[in-house]
Every structure is written in C-alpha cells, then in structure tokens.
Amino acid sequence: MLRKWRFERTTEPEEVHKAELKQRRADLAGLQQRLKQAGLPVIVLVEGWGAAGKGSVIRSLIRELDPRFFKVISVSMPTEEERRWPFLKRYVQSIPEAGKVLFLDSGWMDETVRERLQGGLSEREYARRLESVRMMERQLAAGGYLLVKLFLHIDRERQRKRLKKLASHKDTAWRAGENDWRQNKNYGRTLDAFQDFMSATDAPWARWKVIDGSHAVRAQLEAADWLYHQICTALDCRPAAEQPKREWPLLPMEPLSQVRLDQALGEKEYRKQLKKCRKELAELHNELYRKKVPVVIVYEGWDAAGKGGNIKRLASALDPRGYEVIPIAAPTHDELARHYLWRFWERLPKTGHIAIFDRSWYGRVMVERLEGFCSEAEWQRAYDEINEFERELTDAGTVVVKFWVQIDKDTQLARFRERQNTPEKQWKITEEDWRNREKWDAYEEAVDEMLARTSTERAPWHILESVDKRYARIKAMRLVIGAIRQTLDR
Structure with missing residues (x-):
C-alpha cells in the first residue's frame, strides 16, 4: 500500500x-x-x-x-x-x-x-x-x-x-x-x-x-x-463479513434437565453465611477500587427464579458509589437502530467499579432467537460475537461472572400463583411471563445451547440452584468472592 x-x-x-x-x-x-x-x-x-x-x-x-x-x-x-x-x-x-x-x-x-x-x-x-x-x-x-x-x-x-x-x-x-x-x-x-x-x-x-x-x-x-x-x-448489496472459524476453550456444561435442585440452606446457617459474605465482599470492593479492577456480573434465568432477590443480597455488601445494577428490558428505538451489543458497551463499568446486569446480551440467543426478533444467521453468529465481546472485557482486566438462575417448572408455577395472589407482588407477574412459560421446552433447549457454546475458560457460566433461594444467594456471593480473589491474587 x-x-x-x-x-x-x-x-x-x-x-x-x-x-x-x-x-x-x-x-x-x-x-x-x-x-x-x-x-x-x-x-x-x-x-x-x-x-x-x-x-x-x-x-x-x-x-x-x-x-x-x-x-x-x-x-x-x-x-x-x-x-x-x-x-x-x-x-x-x-x-x-x-x-x-x-x-x-x-x-x-x-x-x-x-x-x-x-x-x-x-x-x-x-x-x-x-x-x-x-x-x-x-x-x-x-x-x-x-x-x-x-x-x-x-x-x-x-x-x-x-x-x-x-x-x-x-x-x-x-x-x-x-x-x-x-x-x-x-x-x-x-x-x-x-x-x-x-x-x-x-x-x-x-x-x-x-x-x-x-x-x-x-x-x-x-x-x-x-x-x-x-x-x-x-x-x-452490502458486503458480507465472514465469521472466522474459531475454537473457543469451552468448559463442559450439563443440560438444565440434569441439574440437581434439592440443595437447601437453613435460616440460621443462611444468616451466618450472609453476614460473612457481606464482610468479605465489602473488603474486596475496597481492594478492587484501589487496584482499579472492573467487575461485570451477569444474571440470566427463568422468570420468578429469584434473580432480583439474589442481586439485592449481593449488592447489599457493596459501596453504592462503586456499583450499578443495570436492568435490561426490550431495546429502545435508539438501541434497535444500532448494533445489538452497542447498549452493553455503553454500560460497561470503569476500572474499580462493578456492573451487575439483570439480563444481558444473551437475550440475542434466547428471547430474540425464539421470538423471531433476529434471523437464524444473526443468532447463530452471536455466540462467537459474544465470546469475542467477553474476551475484550477479560483482556482489559475485567472480572466476568455469569449466573444462570435455575428452578423447575413446578416451582415457577407456584411462584407465579403466589405473585398473582399477593397484591404487593402482582406487578411482578405479566402476561408475557405466562406466554414465555408455555415455551419452556424451547427456551430450555436454547439455554442449553447458550451455556454449551459460551461457557469459556475466561468467562464461565455458573448454575445457581434456586428452588431454595437462600442457597442460591450464598452460592452466588461465594462465587463472586472467589472470582475476584483469583484476579486480585495474580
């Protein structure tokens, strides 16, 4: 040239x-x-x-x-x-x-x-x-x-x-x-x-x-x-960009149907562990800020699986000046008019801060895939694009922790009915929740593929067994603590 x-x-x-x-x-x-x-x-x-x-x-x-x-x-x-x-x-x-x-x-x-x-x-x-x-x-x-x-x-x-x-x-x-x-x-x-x-x-x-x-x-x-x-x-005719064939270092993930959901934690032990985890997380957050290490935590899971309560307990240990919980809903007009990852690049945390995503870029290979909001070529391509996106984060020193909050179909039904019958919880249940429930099997198949194709060594998926919400909350906090410690100790 x-x-x-x-x-x-x-x-x-x-x-x-x-x-x-x-x-x-x-x-x-x-x-x-x-x-x-x-x-x-x-x-x-x-x-x-x-x-x-x-x-x-x-x-x-x-x-x-x-x-x-x-x-x-x-x-x-x-x-x-x-x-x-x-x-x-x-x-x-x-x-x-x-x-x-x-x-x-x-x-x-x-x-x-x-x-x-x-x-x-x-x-x-x-x-x-x-x-x-x-x-x-x-x-x-x-x-x-x-x-x-x-x-x-x-x-x-x-x-x-x-x-x-x-x-x-x-x-x-x-x-x-x-x-x-x-x-x-x-x-x-x-x-x-x-x-x-x-x-x-x-x-x-x-x-x-x-x-x-x-x-x-x-x-x-x-x-x-x-x-x-x-x-x-x-x-x-727009020029087509070819996705290179790449072998990602993937970790084995068992299908959701094989995940055991009988784990439980008593109230007394839960309170004890919650207090201990909060103290550790608070100390680690100070060290994260001092060493300028960013953290991204992703929550995905079934409706009524307990994501909100899990996030609430995790965030309760953190300095409110150094974290943000980001609920992801349907994309706005401005977001739809740009590349689907744009709105997530916009919300990344700066060094020393923590971003907790309540749903995330994985909507591309779940709801957008199943509801026909993108083509098959687009959601098939998204697995590699997401792995590349997360590699950019980890290469920049970001700790990436990803949770799938798992329950069974009967537990979801019981929680839906509880929400309907409790006035202060009725806002949590919508027609869309019931509609998505009817597609349980299709969603489960999509989630299994998502976990299998995007659980990389640098950004692995963790299953939170959430039939017992207390067990899932403590497990999430421990996993976050472990991931942060692993990075800080390098």
Whole structure:
C-alpha cells in the first residue's frame, strides 16, 4: 500500500477538479435520503499523516450534506478517564444509528500506531490490539454497517513544508502538533508502522483506500468519488463479513434437565453465611477500587427464579458509589437502530467499579432467537460475537461472572400463583411471563445451547440452584468472592 506508493505529478488544471468535486458533493447529498430509507449506517474513518489534509477532506465531504444526518468526531488520544475502559469502548459507543453517517477525524489506527511507536504497546499487546480492531470492524460489517477507511498520504518533504507553514502563523500553529513533527522526523519508521497496521486490517468488507494528499482539491475529489461509489455499492448489496472459524476453550456444561435442585440452606446457617459474605465482599470492593479492577456480573434465568432477590443480597455488601445494577428490558428505538451489543458497551463499568446486569446480551440467543426478533444467521453468529465481546472485557482486566438462575417448572408455577395472589407482588407477574412459560421446552433447549457454546475458560457460566433461594444467594456471593480473589491474587 504505502511502501510501493508513487506520488503522481498532475498537469490538469485545478478548475477541472473543482467542477467535478462540486458535482460529486451534490451526488453525495442526493444519497442521504436513500441511506435513511435503507437504514444503512456509514462510518467514514479518515486517517493519514499530520498536515496531509484530513480536516480539509472531511469539510469537503460534508459541505452539501444535511447536518441532521451526520456527525463529525475529531478523535484525540484517550484521556486518563477513557483509559479506564476497554480500548474499543469509546469507538463502539460513537457508532451511528441506521441511516446516518459518522466521520472520524483519525481513530483506532492513529491511537494504536502512536502508542506502538512511543513504546506504549509491546509486540504482544500490539498483536492483540490488531485482533480487537479486526473483530470490531467485522462485527459492525456483519451487523449492517458500511465502513469506509481513507488514508491521506504525502511524502516527507511536503509534510515538512506544510508543518512549517502552519507553525509560522499564530492562528494555525496549534495544528502542527508534537506528534506531527515526530512523524516527520521518523518518517520511515512511521511509514512502516502505518503500512503494518493497514495490511493487518484490510478486509473485503473494510478496505483501505490510499489517497494522494499532495494536491488538496484532487484529494478531496478522490475521497468523494470513493465514498460515493462505496455507498452506492452497499445500497445495492452490502458486503458480507465472514465469521472466522474459531475454537473457543469451552468448559463442559450439563443440560438444565440434569441439574440437581434439592440443595437447601437453613435460616440460621443462611444468616451466618450472609453476614460473612457481606464482610468479605465489602473488603474486596475496597481492594478492587484501589487496584482499579472492573467487575461485570451477569444474571440470566427463568422468570420468578429469584434473580432480583439474589442481586439485592449481593449488592447489599457493596459501596453504592462503586456499583450499578443495570436492568435490561426490550431495546429502545435508539438501541434497535444500532448494533445489538452497542447498549452493553455503553454500560460497561470503569476500572474499580462493578456492573451487575439483570439480563444481558444473551437475550440475542434466547428471547430474540425464539421470538423471531433476529434471523437464524444473526443468532447463530452471536455466540462467537459474544465470546469475542467477553474476551475484550477479560483482556482489559475485567472480572466476568455469569449466573444462570435455575428452578423447575413446578416451582415457577407456584411462584407465579403466589405473585398473582399477593397484591404487593402482582406487578411482578405479566402476561408475557405466562406466554414465555408455555415455551419452556424451547427456551430450555436454547439455554442449553447458550451455556454449551459460551461457557469459556475466561468467562464461565455458573448454575445457581434456586428452588431454595437462600442457597442460591450464598452460592452466588461465594462465587463472586472467589472470582475476584483469583484476579486480585495474580
């Protein structure tokens, strides 16, 4: 891409390019309504050398667009606050909703290359970063997003001249930053780093387009042409992202029908264990905060299985300033208009904090699967996507604990009837609960597959036998304590 690049010298008059550019801008504006009608979200990543014209290209691309349907984000290096989340979080949470366009002035490439060149990433960490980027781009493309990736290229001498010109004027001197001068000083090394990143992240569904930034108007025209044709092609036929065949290190899970549910705990022993677990969790929460370790706890289970009471006892031991319980309901309009994992990336805890999810991203392979809210291809693909998502969390140092709260069908019926007959509990029972009960066997089959395909070594599933709620509560607290201790003791 870059190593063999030859810069062209143009003899064509600039006025010719300006006329063509004006027409192409109009063409892009005309596509906006089609984007909206098709529900096609577009991400335009503009990377390149300092002073290569990235800002000018973006200004040119958006000039005739309706500002209600696009957004521009100028991405700087992450703040100390942003570094308290996984690397991908700030990029995923900015993705546009269906029918809209996001322009990124630099992004995950610039951040990664900078950190690598400045010694902030080991070769192992760099390789892992590349894998994260490939995963994100593939998941977005598979979820219906169009990714357009542009790289503005200039030679060393032209970059130096432009930086000097910017630095010579008080109103533009800020645009010739320290990193830009560092690039120019180490041009060859930086060129190799750009090339390596682009080669590793070039895919049929997310190609890199190198644009000669030597001549501003011509570069803007080439960018507009490329974006226009990419959108037109995607409107006709979106590029399919292929899920790589991956063997996950899975732990064996027994089918729900074989889980013993006769475990019980007496009231006296329960109170004793509850007091002990609360004390341990409170101490561990302080250590988590001090060592900046994030924790994600996921609760899934049958209706009336006791998730709420279990969460309540677990949370009672924690500092309320350092945790959040997140109930997950049906997705809102904004959430439906984005990738299904977006709303969960949004809610991840920062380092030192705990997020407890009352239902989670596993709805994709349960309720969405069984109620027909997604296609079979989508929920089949979701097992690997979820494993990848959880790997991103654990790679970032997050403790992930996942619970399935298990009861039998008779216990559920008894609890449903109790709720119906108790005025203060009637809000807990809905027609949907009864409707889901009728699909018990189908749900059980889906849950068995979910447990078998997503109980990884890093993020295993734990079954909470909850016919006796007291037993399930203490077991959950002990498992959380054990998982946190295992991480803190490393």
